[in-house]
Amino acid sequence: MNPEPPPAESAPVGRRIVLGMLGLGVAGVAAAPVLQRGLESALGAAAGKDPTGLTGLLPNGGGFRYYSVAASVPHRGAADYRLTVDGLVDRPATYTLDALRALPQTRLVRDVQCVTGWRVPGTPFAGVRLSRLLDAAGVRPGAGAVRFTCFDGTYTESLDLEQARRDDVLVALSMQDRPVSHAHGGPVRLYVAPMYFYKSAKWLSGITVTSKVRRGFWEERGYDTDAWVGRSNGRDDHPTG
Numbered sequence: 001m002n003p004e005p006p007p008a009e010s011a012p013v014g015r016r017i018v019l020g021m022l023g024l025g026v027a028g029v030a031a032a033p034v035l036q037r038g039l040e041s042a043l044g045a046a047a048g049k050d051p052t053g054l055t056g057l058l059p060n061g062g063g064f065r066y067y068s069v070a071a072s073v074p075h076r077g078a079a080d081y082r083l084t085v086d087g088l089v090d091r092p093a094t095y096t097l098d099a100l101r102a103l104p105q106t107r108l109v110r111d112v113q114c115v116t117g118w119r120v121p122g123t124p125f126a127g128v129r130l131s132r133l134l135d136a137a138g139v140r141p142g143a144g145a146v147r148f149t150c151f152d153g154t155y156t157e158s159l160d161l162e163q164a165r166r167d168d169v170l171v172a173l174s175m176q177d178r179p180v181s182h183a184h185g186g187p188v189r190l191y192v193a194p195m196y197f198y199k200s201a202k203w204l205s206g207i208t209v210t211s212k213v214r215r216g217f218w219e220e221r222g223y224d225t226d227a228w229v230g231r232s233n234g235r236d237d238h239p240t241g
Contacts, residue, residue: 078096083207085133106127107124113196130146134165147210155202156201157216171191195232
């Protein structure tokens with residue numbers, strides 16, 4: 001987010017997981033709808049302090065699961081967040097959070113689908129179309145892809161240039177009509193609506209135009225590079241894009 005778990009994390013929860021949950025103080029948590037937002041906040045805070053990744057196996061009140069491939073991720077806000085756009089472009093740029101907020105915003109409401117099976121229907125995202133940032137930078141001839149890096153220091157992703165220019169690919173500043181929280185990859189994350197959620201890199205800090213696609217973090221570990229929902233990663237369900 002965006003980091004998705006490897007296939008092994010979709011296995012049944014065993015004794016080690018249960019003990020770890022107890023250690024985090026979150027075992028046995030159940031919430032009625034009125035408590036959902038509080039549960040999301042509590043699990044998000046736990047995830048930010050959890051080097052074990054065990055909180056990633058807990059659904060929160062909004063139906064999401066929190067994942068990170070790094071032991072810890074620094075917080076960024078308006079004062080210190082920066083997004084760079086560079087590589088095969090004529091006009092490299094660095095955006096502050098306020099500068100991104102000042103650009104025209106696009107709102108999408110789509111289902112979020114994790115490759116491991118969980119799904120959150122009708123989720124609003126809003127932000128700047130990635131194509132707008134690419135156009136502002138001036139993509140050079142010979143460019144064929146876009147690589148994304150994250151301020152967790154570990155996660156990477158890529159799209160080919162045609163995919164990156166789709167209208168449903170956002171540099172997202174809000175999610176569920178609220179600013180993207182740290183646990184969800186804020187203050188800025190990528191949102192690739194028609195692909196499995198591991199393509200929607202969390203804690204986005206770099207957009208680099210490259211000559212060809214370079215496999216991202218989970219693709220280096222066996223996931224598909226073209227991660228269309230319903231027609232990749234061994235699935236043939238209901239295509240969405």
